Amino acid sequence: MKFNNSKSKEFFKKCLQKIRLRYLAHKDIKRFSKSAALSIYDATFDQLSSRIMYNVHAIEKGLSREHHFRKGFGRKALSTLNDCLLIYEEQNYSKDMFAYKQGRSIILRYIDKHKAMNEDTSFLSEIIVPAFLQEDSQFKFAGVKTxxxxxxxxxxxxxxxxxxxxxxxxxxxxxxxxxxxxxxxxxxxxxxxxxxxxxxxxxxxxxxxxxxxxxxxxxxxxxxxxxxxxxxxxxxxxxxxxxxxxxxxxxxxxxxxxxxxxxxxxxxxxxxxxxxxxxxxxxxxxxxxxxxxxxxxxxxxxxxxxxxxxxxxxxxxxxxxxxxxxxxxxx
Ligand SMILES: Cc1cc2nc3c(=O)[nH]c(=O)nc-3n(C[C@H](O)[C@H](O)[C@H](O)COP(=O)(O)O)c2cc1C
CATH class of the missing domain: 3.40.109.10 (NADH Oxidase)
Known part of the structure; x- marks a missing residue:
């Protein structure tokens, strides 16, 4: 039986493909490491917006818990969110954008939920600047639904x-x-x-x-x-x-x-x-x-x-x- 593709030619092609794979994978890594938000001080608009959304989601998930609701949960998410919002403001990005409004809103939803349960939220002033704790009707987004x-x-x-x-x-x-x-x-x-x-x-x-x-x-x-x-x-x-x-x-x-x-x-x-x-x-x-x-x-x-x-x-x-x-x- 004669094959149209010779084994030796295919072997050579496979070796070249493996070299190409390494080259392309290396480019993937370079592109990812250059753009991913690996630190909160990676402060392009997209990087900060994504980190804000990550923390908004973590807090929303905590607020949605019906069993074992942990009062005062999420201090790490809240304190990181505070820092991201401050860096966002420092960078003069628009306060009218989705992630910023989500970030500001979820802090207020967190306070609403704790107030409704008569729980103390004074610890928030240790990790969140006073301006973000003020009720503000612009920030009516995020939270939970049924x-x-x-x-x-x-x-x-x-x-x-x-x-x-x-x-x-x-x-x-x-x-x-x-x-x-x-x-x-x-x-x-x-x-x-x-x-x-x-x-x-x-x-x-x-x-x-x-x-x-x-x-x-x-x-x-x-x-x-x-x-x-x-x-x-x-x-x-x-x-x-x-x-x-x-x-x-x-x-x-x-x-x-x-x-x-x-x-x-x-x-x-x-x-x-x-x-x-x-x-x-x-x-x-x-x-x-x-x-x-x-x-x-x-x-x-x-x-x-x-x-x-x-x-x-x-x-x-x-x-x-x-x-x-x-x-x-x-x-
Ligand atoms: C690829 C992928 C991975 C996800 N992993 C988790 C997970 O590990 N735990 C979790 O609770 N939700 C996870 N989610 C659910 C997302 O949080 C959720 O889809 C997102 O917040 C949008 O909400 P929605 O699906 O209610 O519209 C994941 C979603 C996707 C698409």
Whole structure:
């Protein structure tokens, strides 16, 4: 049998591709290390805005806790937020922008919640400048909202925009069983997701075993302190064996991200509650999770999706969104 591509030529090509991969990966690292907000004194508008949003989200999550609400929680997030807002002002960035307004607002929501519980907030003056503690009607954003089970019962009759606009991450589940057929149905629909050259290198691991879920979440570290475990946990992976060239080195994250969003919309359609959980783990934790889920070393872990049933009503972070004008630049 004569092959059209000779082994020796392919071997030479592979060596060149490996050199190219190193070069491109090095460029990735350089671009990331130059632009990422690695310190609060990395003070471009985008860097500061992102760090503000990170801390706003941490405080929103704390405010949304119905069980074990920790009065006076989040001092680290609040003190970092204070510093970011001060640096933002020092840099003379507009106070009319999304992140600044979110940052100023969440401090006031934090005070509102503690006042409503008759809790002392005097400790805030040690970590936050007086101006940020003053009530100000401009800063009416951020905080928490309530999601009702009754609103989810009609999900199958909603149009796509209604469905997507009403979706919210839910971390506090009812503890009732989830029919895995509904989850499989959401995954089946998601298989229509586009992928690069239709390679569909994804794999979804579905776990119902509570002991395994508990162990995975222990190492994942992004789902702490909620009273009920998810009923089902998905681990979304994409195999690097699907990719043919160094320029595809990050494609697993793109295809896996797209698939995941389709699954999430499918779960919303089925009336199930869920939250995406990151796979940004240190190598030790990742190794443990790979062992528990039996993930092949060729596969990239993209993220997890924790699934449960909605409680009659549940408090969740508002997670406000930027405006269209903030995001779209027409060229
Ligand atoms: C890739 C990814 C990773 C996430 N990781 C976590 C996580 O580890 N823990 C968590 O509570 N939420 C996590 N989230 C949920 C986000 O916090 C949430 O989607 C965001 O705040 C927007 O809120 P919404 O989903 O309610 O619209 C993650 C979301 C994404 C997309």
């Amino acid at each position: 999601v009702f089970l009754d609103d989810k019962k009609n999900n199958k009759n909603k149009n796509f925009y209604e469905l997507s606009q009403n979706r919210a991450s839910v971390r506090d589940f009812s503890g009732e069983a989830v029919d895995s057929k509904l989850v499989l149905s959401a995954i089946k629909n998601a298989l229509k997701t586009p992928s690069v050259c239709n390679r569909q290198g994804w794999k979804v691991y579905l776990t119902e075993n509570k002991t395994l879920i508990k162990d995975i979440l222990y190492f994942q570290k992004g789902f702490n302190g909620y009273p009920k475990l998810p009923e089902i946990l998905l681990t979304v992976c994409v195999s690097n064996s699907s990719f043919l060239s160094p320029v595809e080195r990050n494609e697993a994250f793109v295809d896996g991200g797209l698939l995941s969003m389709s699954i999430i919309y499918g779960l919303e359609y089925e009336g199930l509650a869920c939250v995406t959980l990151n796979a940004m783990m240190d190598s030790k934790s990742e190794k443990q999770i790979r062992k528990i889920v039996e993930i092949d070393s060729s596969e990239q872990v993209i993220l997890f999706i924790a699934i449960g049933q909605f409680k009659d009503k549940v408090t969740v972070p508002v997670s406000d969104r930027k405006s269209l004008e903030d995001v779209v630049k027409i060229i």
